[in-house]
Amino acid sequence: xxxxxxxxxxxxxxxxxxxxxxxxxxxxxxxxxxxxxxxxxxxxxxxxxxxxxxxxxxxxxxxxxxxxxxxxxxxxxxxxxxxxxxxxxxxxxxxxxxxxxxxxxxxxxxxxxxxxxxxxxxxxxxxxxxxxxxxxxxxxxxxxxxxxxxxxxxxxxxxxxxxxxxxxxxxxxxxxxxxxxxxxxxxxxxxxxxxxxxxxxxxxxxxxxxxxxxxxxxxxxxxxxxxxx
Numbered sequence: 001x002x003x004x005x006x007x008x009x010x011x012x013x014x015x016x017x018x019x020x021x022x023x024x025x026x027x028x029x030x031x032x033x034x035x036x037x038x039x040x041x042x043x044x045x046x047x048x049x050x051x052x053x054x055x056x057x058x059x060x061x062x063x064x065x066x067x068x069x070x071x072x073x074x075x076x077x078x079x080x081x082x083x084x085x086x087x088x089x090x091x092x093x094x095x096x097x098x099x100x101x102x103x104x105x106x107x108x109x110x111x112x113x114x115x116x117x118x119x120x121x122x123x124x125x126x127x128x129x130x131x132x133x134x135x136x137x138x139x140x141x142x143x144x145x146x147x148x149x150x151x152x153x154x155x156x157x158x159x160x161x162x163x164x165x166x167x168x169x170x171x172x173x174x175x176x177x178x179x180x181x182x183x184x185x186x187x188x189x190x191x192x193x194x195x196x197x198x199x200x201x202x203x204x205x206x207x208x209x210x211x212x213x214x215x216x217x218x219x220x221x222x223x224x225x226x227x228x229x
Contacts (some may be wrong), residue, residue: 034150034158035082041143041161042078045071048139055132061124062117062195063175064132066110067168070198071136073105074143074164081161096213099160100206107202110195121188129191130179137172140165160209167201 049071056064077099084095144165150158174194181190 035085037146037150038078038081038158038161041146041165042075042082044139044143045074045078048136049075052132052136055128059125059128060117060122061129061191062110062113062121063171063178063191063198064124064129065113066106066195066198067133067136067171067175069109070106070164070168070171070202073102074161074168077102077164078161081158093213096160097210100210100213103160103164103202103206103209105202107199107206110198110202114192114195117188117192121192123182123186123188124191126179126183129182130176133172133175133179137169137176140168140172144169160205163205163208167205171198171201 049068052064052068052071055061056068080095080099080102084092087095144162147158147162147165174197178190178194182188
């Protein structure tokens with residue numbers, strides 16, 4: 001009589017197809033799904049870099065120029081993720097720390113532009129500024145939405161891409177708001193100060209990615225049985 005209940009576990013095996021609906025799908029589909037997503041995001045960022053950098057240079061906007069450089073940085077980050085997906089945890093951690101440094105590129109560009117215009121900041125053309133920042137927000141919003149679904153699939157790598165895209169949307173909205181302030185004041189200082197704000201945002205994102213990459217590096221050393229420093 002005890003045997004019939006024990007034979008019950010064989011009946012859940014047919015019900016196991018229900019489990020695979022959520023579990024196996026994750027490990028098997030996420031890596032390839034992440035690769036497709038990051039390549040799509042890289043293409044969008046590279047295309048929009050050329051649009052925004054042309055407008056930024058044409059109207060002389062510090063904040064828009066920093067954001068255009070950020071599109072190029074996002075292109076590099078997502079391409080590196082696509083290449084690093086097949087690597088081990090230790091090498092992914094190294095790539096994650098490299099990307100933390102890449103996240104500082106737009107910050108450095110914003111600082112340079114701010115320094116060159118500090119003496120006499122001229123206001124950019126508000127119309128072009130708002131239209132370009134608004135369209136960039138749509139592109140970055142799409143990228144952030146795509147990356148949000150796979151941001152845990154690649155550790156610090158996918159987190160770097162997601163944080164960058166998320167920050168870009170915030171920056172674009174801030175640029176639009178700054179355009180309104182510029183229209184009211186006729187001053188170039190709001191544009192310059194926002195450029196410095198982009199610096200702070202980039203440094204914060206880089207610190208987050210570095211922290212996650214450091215945790216991955218420690219986990220890789222633990223799995224390998226290495227001694228901790």
